[in-house]
Amino acid sequence: MRGVVQGVGFRPFVYRIASEEGLAGFIGNDTDGVIIEIEGAAPAVDAFLTRLRTEAPPLSRIDSVSVRDGTATGENGFRIVASEVLGRVSTGIPADAATCADCLRELLDPADRRYRYPFLNCTNCGPRFTITRQIPYDRPQTSMAKFPMCPDCACEYYDPLNRRFHAQPNACRVCGPRVWLADASGGEIPGADPVVSAIDRLMAGEIVAIKGIGGFHLSVDATNEPAVMRLRQRKRRLGKPFAIMVKDPEAARRICALTAEEEALLTTPARPIVLARANQNSGIAPSVAPGIPWLGIFLPYAPLQHLFFADPRIRALVMTSANLSEEPIAIDNDEARARLGEIADIFLMHNREILQRCDDSVAAIVDGAPQLIRRARGFVPLAVELPFESPPLLAVGGHLKNVFALVRGQFAYQSQHLGDLENITALDFFRESLAHLMRTFGIEPEAVVHDLHPGYLSTQWAKQWAEERNLPLIAVQHHHAHVAACMAEHSLAGPVIGLSLDGTGYGSDGRIWGGEVLICRLDRFERFAHLDYVPMPGSEAAIREPWRMALAHLQAAALDVESPGTLEMLHATASEARILKRMIDRQLNAPLTSSCGRLFDAVAAVVLGRRAVDYEAQAAIELEGIAIEEPDDVPGYGMELLPGEWTAREPARLAPAELWREVLADLRAGIPRSRISARFHAGVASGFQRAAVLARDVTGIHQVAMSGGCFHNRRLARLLRSRLEHEGFEVFRHVEVSPGDSGLSYGQAVVGAAILLGK
Ligand code: ZN
Ligand code: ZN
Ligand code: FE
DSSP states (O other): OEEEOSSSSHHHHHHHHHHHTTOEEEEEEETTEEEEEEESOHHHHHHHHHHHHHSOOTTOEEEEOOOOOOOOOOOOSEEEOOHHHHTSOOOOOOOOBOOOHHHHHHHTOTTSTTTTOTTOOBTTBBOOGGGBOSSSOOGGGBTTTTSOOOHHHHHHHHOTTSTTTTOTTOOOTTTSOOEEEEOTTOOEEOOSOHHHHHHHHHHTTOOEEEEOSSSEEEEEETTOHHHHHHHHHHHTOOSSOOEEEESSHHHHHHHBOOOHHHHHHHTSTTOOEEEEEBOTTSSOOGGGSTTOSEEEEEOOOSHHHHHHHTSTTOOEEEEEESSSTTSOOOOSHHHHHHHHTTTOSEEEEESSOOOSOOOOOEEEEETTEEEEEEOOTTTTTOEEEEEEEEEEEEEOOOSTTOOOEEEEEEEEEEOOOOOOOOSHHHHHHHHHHHHHHHHHHTOOOSOEEEESOTTOHHHHHHHHHHHHHTOOEEEEOHHHHHHHHHHHHTTOOSOEEEEEEEEEEEOTTSSEEEEEEEEEOSSOEEEEEEEOOEEOTTTTHHHHOHHHHHHHHHHHTTOOTTSHHHHHHHTOOHHHHHHHHHHHHTTSSOOEEOOHHHHHHHHHHHHHOOOOOSSTTHHHHHHHHHTTTSOTTSOOOOOEEEOOBGGGTBOEEEEOHHHHHHHHHHHHTTOOHHHHHHHHHHHHHHHHHHHHHHHHHHHOOOEEEEESGGGGOHHHHHHHHHHHHHTTOEEEOOSSSOSSGGGHHHHHHHHHHHHHHTO
């Protein structure tokens, strides 16, 4: 059997059903799954095979079962055999999983020996990836090694019918880790119950650093506005929304208008942060998520967190990764004190070491289906399948929201979210995580794949690393990688029409792409159409200050950017506008871009008056947010499609000049901003829809793959999918892989493998 079948209670499950069916044989782990041999009467064997699929443990995922007949030997009894017996190393390390219902019941049962014990777990739940040093996934290789089991725990651990059979982190109050409260100097603060003391502090408005599963969280009472503001100031995080944790789905429903799909996503064992529409007057402090109609909510996934919510005083807690701005999350007790001493008032520590940093994952329901935004805890190191077998590869990912991927055979193992690769700290995290995953899966890459951008830290690192090992290097264009990722998820060989609507990616012509219609195969692509180029005055500064992009777009649309009305709209002075105009005219530090994300930023700058942003894509997200009540079928603004010359490889262009004239006219006419935003979204969707139709007319291709960070935008994703389907296209979107840069390395790996194999 292949799939997620190791470390998730699969062997005891098989032991139990084999025994119940009166079958003899054995089960053992091997490299990528389990091997089972059974012997007995035919009806019992059939029943066994059915139950194998229908009753499989909650954390398991069966990808394939291959069955062969053998000769009966008259064997008696069923055994669980050690990995060594099969002569193969088990490489499976499961993802971390939320506390299961059985464990939660014990946690809150005063009669249970684990009552209020913050580290209880079983084969159906608990930490995995974050506590594992190396394979095989056995207790001595985890940070539980220093806690020898007491006789009671050992009994459970060795009993195949117990739900803690081979639960590697099994522990209790007698033998396992403990929590305590500490001040910034590290001194333990005595008290009867450290959790109750921590809750007292939270209720008093203090900031508590809480050690969790993949790192520390910084926590405050999410209903206490001054406390939330104080956390923002101390963390130097001004606008970016905080995630909040609530007790259960019922509590979540009081705070957000949850759809059934959102609730299902919220309660998966991975327990991601889910972006859902916030209810009015729910009591959540306004500065938790300023300027947008959504909240990132999630449910407790560790016993310690459940203990907080068992106290009726706690309604909702801000739980944000404990770091300064974009640094990696803190995991070690000393590191936390050193790095968070200025932020946290108090620390809730424990002595189970976190061996792998792992942030909380973020997901949303987009156009009716789950979409991953940040891939981390609960998803790492689960494999994503490739459409074909590949030699071992490393794909290093991009620049922002970096995730790398290791490939072996038909599987790609993506790392956890590593943050923006802009400095040595982030690069250290990248190296540390790579070494761990290479060790974990025993993968020695035979080629290295990187982004085409020569300046990315990831590219430079990849070149050096490949050179040291004498490995071939493959450079992949950013938007080709995005589209290839979507193709591979659906086993499409191409050619397809790839719609890659994105923030920033280095193009084959050295310009900054991001509004692309590509004709893609796995190993190569042609550029069919793109958003017309506009300058980015100030380069990176134009990302932080969207008014610069607005000015560039207005100028490209031949509108007077120095008129008093326009300056007021841009919140810019005449001299600022003059300086920017000069940069554009003289082509000084004003690289050309076809980015769709930057067009969103630019429109948001004039519609919302947002001159600068605190985090990437903030303006675009707010622009989507204000349109939330608007219908989908508003008339879109005009985008002109200027045909290219396909045979001469001259791409078509989408020019938004008319769109800009209409935006300004509507603003002057006092049309509500929500309506302007909706018309803008509809205009962009219509523009790319027409570009796809033109591509189909010219090439005969009727399959469209959608990828790129702009597909996190629900309205745009929904409008494009429905319009394209209405036009008769077969439309493909991401399933397990993120359309954003979190999914980039998977696409790079696909392209790299296709090139190496000549596919
Ligand atoms: Zn459990
Ligand atoms: Zn114990
Ligand atoms: Fe991208």
